[in-house]
């Protein structure tokens with residue numbers, strides 16, 4: 001699905017006079033054309049990438065530095081319309097992802113999350129649900145068609161949430177893998193197979209503006225960050241070509257979608273992923289951050305409120321064309337340390353919602369109330385103390 005990009009790179013390397021519409025025209029180490037054909041303007045998307053976008057110039061912002069200096073003025077791109085809707089606050093409804101291992105293998109059964117929780121949370125102000133699923137449930141055969149049995153179950157959850165007015169993140173919870181093998185690498189799913197999954201899901205949800213496509217949960221131990229960015233680009237292109245052109249797409253980096261590692265690991269590569277129309281404003285970085293001692297989300301106690309890490313992320317997003325992120329997993333245990341730290345973290349997110357547009361706490365759904373990070377409501381309809389003390393005050 002990257003075919004469309006090839007001619008741009010090819011041409012840019014040889015046509016040094018003027019770049020065509022949509023072509024690159026600047027960026028760190030860029031040595032091709034730095035002026036654009038008439039009717040287009042060289043527009044900086046980020047320090048690594050400027051592009052000829054339709055329009056007439058008032059100012060041109062070509063960056064042709066041959067050093068690694070990032071002292072550019074980081075002019076916000078006029079064409080990157082950021083998300084300006086409501087702040088998004090909510091929860092993961094886990095269950096379709098049960099038994100997906102971090103190597104991307106899946107062994108039945110799954111446990112569809114109860115739809116009854118949706119109304120409960122919406123009444124409290126929740127306006128986003130993330131619904132993780134195993135890729136193997138969506139397409140039991142790699143590269144095959146969507147399983148209609150799974151789809152009707154999954155849609156029951158998705159449609160209940162959409163009808164309640166909430167946004168829904170469709171999350172393929174496979175750690176960038178299928179049965180142990182990495183997407184886009186030898187032995188693993190090809191980018192075409194990954195794109196085919198997203199093409200089918202996007203076609204299915206094309207008319208639902210409040211769907212958010214979460215292309216992959218927690219990539220980790222990647223062989224090549226550039227290869228991963230190519231896989232993400234393939235998914236983005238497939239989603240748009242399938243007719244879902246208005247929705248947000250979440251693009252994740254490495255180290256389990258670490259909010260901390262994004263600026264220094266996959267972020268610089270993912271900045272070059274572009275939408276069908278050459279813009280980037282609807283491509284939102286998907287980040288996770290837990291608050292326990294090893295950032296794994298497996299301990300009941302919290303040791304940080306993550307505000308330093310998130311401030312670094314916000315700075316990086318702003319410096320790179322006012323990009324945006326969504327904290328799609330965070331959470332803690334039923335402890336006073338987590339009540340304090342998670343409350344502080346989510347308050348920070350809400351206060352910086354122009355850069356971090358929302359959060360989803362991990363997790364409710366089919367987890368029972370004894371799971372260490374459970375925010376599943378009690379059978380009597382009351383909420384977990386962590387939800388009441390740390391999450392509810394920071395809902396939209």
Ligand SMILES: *[C@@H]1O[C@H](CO)[C@@H](O)[C@H](O)[C@H]1NC(C)=O
Nearest residue numbers: 028029030048066067068268
């Ligand atoms: C730019 O080129 C220099 C020299 O080849 C290299 O060290 C540096 O990593 C490049 N920077 C980027 C962002 O690719």
Ligand SMILES: *[C@@H]1O[C@H](CO)[C@@H](O)[C@H](O)[C@H]1NC(C)=O
Nearest residue numbers: 101102103104105179180181
């Ligand atoms: C993946 O991990 C699971 C759980 O650790 C293990 O049972 C399974 O054998 C692994 N599969 C592959 C293909 O490595």
Ligand SMILES: *[C@@H]1O[C@H](CO)[C@@H](O)[C@H](O)[C@H]1NC(C)=O
Nearest residue numbers: 334335369370374384385386
């Ligand atoms: C949460 O902690 C409180 C206070 O320690 C305790 O009373 C309650 O039973 C705990 N809830 C769960 C679900 O563990």
Ligand SMILES: CC(=O)N[C@H]1CO[C@H](CO)[C@@H](O)[C@@H]1O
Nearest residue numbers: 097098099100296297298362
């Ligand atoms: C922190 C956390 O709860 N992570 C979970 C992420 O999802 C996988 C698969 O559903 C679980 O095994 C992890 O425990």
